[in-house]
Amino acid sequence: MLRPLIVSFREGVAYRAKGNLLWLLHRISGLGIVVFLGFHIFGMSMAAFNPALHERALELYKTPPFAIGELLLAFLLIFHAVNGTRIAILELRPQLWEKQELATRLSLIITALLTAPTLAIMAYKSISHFLAH
Template sequence: MEGLMTIVKEGWRYKGAGNVMWMAHRISGLGIMFFLILHVFGMSMSFFNPALHEIMLETYKTPLFAVGELGLAACLVFHSINGTRIALLELRPEWWLQQKKATQYSLVATVVIGVPMILIMAMASINHFVK
């Protein structure tokens, strides 16, 4: 745990925000991949085993998944926007002069798109479960 804290603290001090974004990109990517495999399995059951397909869909409607859904939204929005930044900058190296600005823009875009999405989904879940 102490080692991890050192990595985070020193990584931030030495390498700055870009390093944290790089780390977050990997973690969010792993999270999405985990859900993707589960999700594709569940959806494929609509052909192979409709009863199991229904069980999978009903599982997504439980409080645990309602919370997980918010995490997935955060991962997906961040990974998409940060990934777009990476792809655009690396395919257009002349834009690298604007690198700092691009990092800030992608964080702002993540918040502007992600927070309302998460709030809408959280409100829907609260309305559904707290009644």
């Protein structure tokens, strides 16, 4: 049952075209976000149904493992958003297809430009919180 997944992953990585790696990362980031989204919506709904559980979920997000997971989430979310914008614009405007190499490069550059300060600020906030407590 896992074989198609393993083969697809291996082939996806082995085929070294840039766009293909972005395709793989778009897929992995999307799946990661959707799993988080399920837990996140559940945790937030508890504000209406079970405030104690909501409180515990918020406390859990403030622990070191989740602080690291949060940095990963930030990268996945920003990458998925920027790369998704590239896909949407190119597919809705086929006359731009001849510029797809530029688009690929731009989506990586914009991802890096948005991710770097986000991760820096989040890491700074987390570290100063853990040092103070």
